[in-house]
Amino acid sequence: MKIVIVEDEPRAARQLENLLHKSTFDFEILTVIDSVEDSVSWFQKNISPDLVFMDIQLADGLSFEIFQKTEVSAPIIFTTAFDQYAIQAFKVNSIDYLLKPIKQIDLDAALHKFSRSQSPSNPIEANILKELLSSMQTPQERSGILVKEGSGFVQIRISELLYMYSQDSITFGITHNKRYIIDETMDQLFDSLDHTKFYKINRGQIISKIAIQKIEPYFNHRVKLTISNPRDQEFIVSRQKTSDFKDWMNK
Template identity: 35%
Template sequence: MKVLIVEDEALIAEQLQRMLKDIAPQAEVLDVLHSVKNARRWFMQNAEPDLLFMDIQLSDGISFDLFNYFDIKCPIIFATAYDEYAIKAFKVNGIDYLLKPIDEEDLIRALGKFKALQKNQSISTEVLQTLANHPSQIGRMYKEKLIVQHRNASIPINLADVSLFYLDQVIFVVTNDGQKYIAEQNTLDEIEDILNPNEFFRAGRRQIINQNAVESYKGDASGKLYVKLRSSHVSEVEISREKAPVFKRWIDR
């Protein structure tokens, strides 16, 4: 989390940095700016931070003047000794309005709002990207049953009863009771296309898992995840470091 602080009182800026270090150690303070002029120069030369802490009355003017020059999109937590600007603050991406001296509980609450907003934005971005890549999924109905092969016969099974699809020369379908069948489809892409993405997750090139079948998961030092399913012929399902954050948001909806 990259943070920018716009504050002309050095003691307040130092206090805020100490509190952030204790409350949100993952926060990286990019810079502390003491005036509107310095802030204008910074935004001309740098990309927006993830989160902006901003005083309102600075040594050379009102920080709202920045919005006359820049279309600032990042969330802003205002910190000021005055409450007269509260309404205006929430018109320019303000997510909270803290009165000085900053109270630790108020700061924790404000950061909680930021984290919730960040999580919702990430999920929304993934959904929009999915729809952009697969526009046919908009408003579509997903299958509830699947035809599989078992003892030279075709039988229907409920997708709600499936814990895992995995590829091993052919596509196997494993149900919650531990039964294993062969899917009629030839590729996992074909399987994925008929599944509800809220219920099933493409763990990698060879596996798709059902959310209701996840018993637990753990990570390692590389950032990979290892998912244990309640009933499966596969002991663990590995999820790459790149897909691990997506899986965590998917399982925690």
Template identity: 35%
Template sequence: MISVLLIEDEIPAAERLSELIKKIDPQMVILDVLDSIENALDWFSKNAHPQIVFMDIHLSDGSSFEILKEVAIQSHLIFVTAFDQYAVNAFRFSSVDYLLKPIHEAHLSEAIEKCKNLTLKETDFSKLLQALQEQNPSPKKSRFVVKKKDQLIHISMEEIAYFISEHGISFLIGLNGERYPIDYSLDQLSELVPKNQFIRVNRKTIIHIKSLVATSNWFNGRLKLTLMPQPPEDIIVSRDRVVYFKSWLEN
């Protein structure tokens, strides 16, 4: 029996992958299907690591590479994604493999067979993450152009308090309290803003260091942030991001 974990936030994709895995090898057992970084970190903290992990790169709450920064995964890892810009030599490190959506049965079968023939050991993903960063540098913006009534105005990074997602729409909130809808998802914004100034604290919020007034302990190991201007709802740092958030504050 080979134990398998799926980290995939698209239900149709997860169902198709499950069907193909069972078709290729009925002895493979799918332990769980997880749809976010937060759920994955919680799962790994409570369960023995499976033999194979299939991991979509883009999840609902960010890049799955964040999981590798937090967990020393002791599994064969196969990345699955629709974005071929990640198909680089970096994925040849150790027991890592890579599949493009839509997944072809033959390619999946080859990846599974590769895992079966490799010795399972804890993998150091630091070289992989470094190589990905070097080969896929994220383009950074210095300003955003937004619409204000019948005008287009530009807002520099230093004028932004935070980005927030509401009902699937992203908004830029200025330090002056003004808010503008923008045509970027939070996943995209995470890659476009300077990481030493901005940080994604949960699924719905990216903050600028200038907007942070105070940080206090909250329930279940989380943190509550006081921002300026203060948003209508509490801004809570999700538990899986607390360690990274504290490190970001120090640097």
């Protein structure tokens, strides 16, 4: 069984590979791809694999955008850290979906389901995809978030957050005068935010539009941001996201 993994988090990709090795299935991982752009290029140039594991939120956008730009005939098992996507992903004719962190028992069940499927995967339905993309681009606005303070939790307003970042597997949220620990992964957090107000500029940083003070060109076709209360953080928009980030700033 030839497998392609589409995942922008190296740690998550390694975890999936380790779980696959613990399964009873014979497989070969052809490639691991971390962006919509590179996925489109790969599927256009290569023979279809037997199965694709595909994260929903990639470095440069939602993986559903891949199907708008090229044909993917292989069955898809979607993976996601935030379960609002689970039912929606299933409607896009995937074999299954897996919630992160992925458990061995769930992966094995998805693989057995794939092996029992005798019919090829259905093509992605354009009308379902259109509705799906629309719903994800306009999430219900979240007003508050629980953060750790001392031995307990307090709620702060989302509007107070200037940016969020991940360090040593801990998610931090920064306001004008304080740093908080947020008990969510970066993917879970970003998926729950209003994407017209917050942008995930790279794998480890989410910024609020109101916190951006300056945008400057940076090497390798990237841009560097000056942000309120930077706290020794450097804010570089990844190369894959630079064009989309500029479009986001213009809205």
